[in-house]
Structure formats: C-alpha cells, structure tokens
Amino acid sequence: MSDSKWKNVRINILIMLFFGMFSFLLTLVFIKLGTIVLSADGSFHFSRIEELYDNFRNGKLTFIASHTFSSTGVGTFLFYPSVLLYPWIILRLILSPVTSFYVWYGLMLFITMYIAYYFMWLFAKDRVRAIIFGMLYTIFPYHIHLGIAHLVVGEFLAYTFIPLFFIGLYYCLVDRKKWYLLGIGWTLILYSHIVSAYITLLGAIAISIIYMIIDAKSIKRVMINLSKNIILVTLLSSFVLIPFVTDFIGAGIKAPNGTIFGYLGSFQEIFLESVKNATDTNRSVGVFAIFTTIVAGILLEKVE
Incomplete structure (x- = not known):
C-alpha cells in the first residue's frame, strides 16, 4: 500500500473513531436515564420489536404480528420492512x-454520521x-x-440512507463510475420505510427529467444508468418488494382515509418552528438546515 493510501486509511x-465517540456521548445520557417515553408511534414500533424478538428466539422470520397487537394477526410487517x-x-x-x-440508536447515529460524511466527501472532496x-x-x-x-x-432509519441515495443520483446523472450508489441507497431506504422510498423515488x-430537459445530450446516458439501477434494486430488494406486491397490494389492503390527517403545514409554520430549532414537532427541519441551505446556495457555484 502506498504512503498516500495508507495516510487516507489512517485519516478515515x-x-x-471521532464519530463513534460523538455518537456515544449523544447516547450515554439516555442510557443512564434508563427510561423511554412512548408516543403512539413508539408503542407501535416497540410492539413490532417484541413480535420480531419472540419469533427470532424461536428461529422464525416475521411477516404477520400474531402475538402482539392484541393477537389480531396484523400484517404490519408487509408494509413496514423489518430487516x-x-x-x-x-x-x-x-x-x-x-x-x-x-445502543441501537447510538449505532444508527454513527452510521448516519458516516454516510452523511461520505456523501459530502464524494461531492466536495473537502x-x-x-x-x-x-x-x-x-x-x-x-x-x-x-x-x-x-x-x-x-x-428514522430511512433518514440515514437519504444522502447515499442522492449522491448516487448525482453520479447517475453526471456519468461517474459510482452510479450504483443510487440503487444501493434506494434499496436501503426501501428496507427502512416504504413511504420514504416512494417519496425519494418521485424526487x-x-x-x-429536469436534468435531461436542461441537458438533452445526457438523455441516453441517464436512461442507461437509471436502467442499470432498476435491475440492481430489483435484485437487492425482492425480499421486501415481492411480499409487499403480492400480499399487501395484491390483497387489496387499504390505508386509512387520508382526509382525516392534517400533516401538511404552511411555509410560515415550518420556517418558524425551524428557527426555534424545535424537536417536538414534525414541522421543524432545524435552524442548521436552513443555514446550510443558504450557505450551500452561495457556495454551490464554487464546487467543481
């Protein structure tokens, strides 16, 4: 191994180690606290964990919740991947x-941190x-x-892999060698949360489409790269996609009436909650995200 490669290995x-220590410090206070305050989402997901835990101890994979959720046979695992x-x-x-x-939460913080670092390193080389x-x-x-x-x-899981997805999309559009990061990133999002996978796919x-309209010469290249990613995703995610299509969509299972949920907030609500840096609401992206977006817009032209 050359000196430059060995130096890069040591730096990485x-x-x-730095990210690991930072993640540990972020998690330590919660471990010492020793309690969890469950919301509706938390109760739902911890019930899923108990079902997976009971079946895993008995050497079984889980597709139907037959023990938790009042033993009603809920098919939640067909919609929420558990891998x-x-x-x-x-x-x-x-x-x-x-x-x-x-401990799992701290591990995911570490993985999120390193993937986000990797994303920016590939994009900016800084x-x-x-x-x-x-x-x-x-x-x-x-x-x-x-x-x-x-x-x-x-x-929470899907959030971890979104940077990998978008750096893969970037390479897919500009014809770099790492086009496959798009397929890997989207597969990991799919294995985390199907709704997030659907939204990122639309994005x-x-x-x-916008890129190919702006640069018509790129159409053939982009279509080839996207086609390769479709094949890659199909191979990597069939374990989740096939049961979802056959047993969930194919069975005609319907979601609750969307009109009874009011998730969308106005721009003013999102901006004000973000400036407050609130964490107790789903309408806050945080002041750092706003600052990063503004700075990125200023510096974007300087990135090669």
Missing part, C-alpha cells in the same frame, strides 16, 4: 429492552466540510424528532 479510521431492525433484536437478546434500544456536514445532518432537530422525541422508527424521477 480517526474520523470513524434493519434485526441488529436491535440481537442487542435485545443480551441487553434490557431500554438499553438495547439506546474533509472539514464533510465532517461538519456529517455531524450537523445527524443532530438536525427533525432527526432527533424521529429517533428520540417520537420514536418514528421507519422514517429522483423529477430531478432526472
């Missing part, structure tokens, strides 16, 4: 329910900027809202 190890919850389940085998959650972005992306109020304040586990389609 040091960065990983990425198994590290939590393994921790649950050796730790208390509360401690296992917080380690300082990448480290700062990795830390800020991880402690954005909306991420804290998902992970601790309201325990929205599916979206990728819209961005790709």
